[in-house]
Amino acid sequence: MPVELVPHQSLIALGRLAGSRGYLWGTGGNLSLRRSESHFLITMRGTALDQLDSQDFVLAPLQGERDEPPEASTEIQLHRRIYQARPDVRCVIHLSPFYTTLVACTDLELPTDIVPETALYLGEIARVPYIQPGTDELARAVAEALGKERSVVIMANHGVVTVGESPLDAFRRVEVLEFLCRMVVTARSAGLELHRIGPDAVASLRRSYGVKARG
Incomplete structure (x- = not known):
């Protein structure tokens, strides 16, 4: 049976993983984990996520x-509003990976029925317009955009928020989204048209893997 990491160790591992994937720069981004019905653990402001320790x-x-x-973190209210609105969410991640943030600065469409992984892990991607970071206005907008079913919100000119029932669940969505954004940007640059697998194939995939429809 695998050993379950204590909460801060789970987030430390998540920060290291994000750094190894090249998703971090400076002290941007923040991570949190629900600890109980009344509290959540969140990274401190000004921390480098790939260098976290138990004091951060x-x-x-x-x-x-x-x-x-x-x-x-200055984005504490963003995490708080999500946990308040979504009792099912245990982990919240906010990062600004390069391709995802590039797309967040455009109106590029992001179809998720491109490859099986994007269909299974992303569901409908919500987007919110640019709102000043660290504000309750942004926090409320993101929580509302997530609704009861969505797991991914792109914040214009800012980055992405993903949620999950575990840290790995939420991080997997960051990873798959960054892959999708890179595909879309690369295809557009090369003048290629991406073929979509369509809603019937997506529904079949989700039934096969027991994934609940989202969005």
């Missing part, structure tokens, strides 16, 4: 004020 996390109240606790 803050336990935050689910019903706290926008800037509580003050040492937490």
